[in-house]
Amino acid sequence: MLDPELLERITARLAELDELEEQLAKQLAEVRAERDELAVAERVLERITGQLAEERASNRPVPGQVAGRAVMLIPHREPGMEEGALP
Template sequence: MTGINEVAERVAARRAELDEEEQLLAERLDAVRAEREELAVAMRVWERMHAQLDAERPSAQAATAQVGGRGVLLVPHREAGAGEKVLPPDCQRLMKIARNAGGPIRVKDVGVELGLEIEAKGRLEPLRCKLSKLVGRGWLRKLPDGRFQIAP
């Protein structure tokens, strides 16, 4: 009979071990499920925030404002990672001319590239203002001699 008692004791001990292990595994499974639930919630929140930020982020198209009842294009400040595509088309063209010049360029040279009548008095002033606006927004740099170049 001692053999049967010994076997019964071993079976009972092993059952106790397995019950304990089952309890630990159940607790671990509950923790895993809770974490998965938290991750799912976090992902939903992130997706909502991402969509909201996308809606708030300026589009690649140029922003306009009303001045004196007329729509005018706004030149955004240069930001890290922002490409020239955020600029209005006329400013993109000016940037391309400045880049293709391979170095500092005079307003007169930009006017020639644009096909303007550079000899007409005051014809280059609006162009100078646009270039200066690009300087003020960080896209171009104005040198002491009045020439413009792409900002570093």
Template sequence: MQERQWITARRSGLDALAERLAKQLQEVRVEREELAIAERVLNPLAEQAQADVEAVAPVSVGVAGRAVLLIPHRSDAADEGALPAGYRRILAIVPEADGPVQVKLVGERLGLDASVCGRLEPLRAKMTKLADRGRLHKRPDGRFTARP
């Protein structure tokens, strides 16, 4: 008699599991359909964005087998459109400030998490490179200003 009770209980448990799995499977199918629609919408947009990026692609060269972006000196190319987008955003933020800006402020305006140690170092390197190329001025206190 106990064997029949076990079988009945096990069958009931499996039926409940099958019902939960069927519900999960239906949710997965719905989400996959939504993703397929999103992909059909986003693919043309991504292709257009890629074409836009390639139209203003910065010049890169190979150094030791690695591609390196060239950030031209201000005197060589006065047009900021030749710079990568990240550098152009930096150059747009610095002049907006009332005075010299710290890297932290620029990072916050770019949406970087300034509370994490070392998160701003790549930004500091970019800003220093822009200063070295004559596009920004780096003050002795480490803050940056726009070049006139």
């Protein structure tokens, strides 16, 4: 005959393990979602960094916004700068 106390302990432990499994599954889903978000953020950052590098390499003035109005950013004056550097 099976000991009822042992069966009760086994049942209680199974319930604890089920709860732990549920918590771990939730944590794993959260970790995976955050990793996906970070991967997207990394790709966006790489793309923007590449675009900025291209803009700087082309030496074009970059349009900007000041007080909601479109403005053209003028590069800082440096020795030997040609008029072509201006917009």
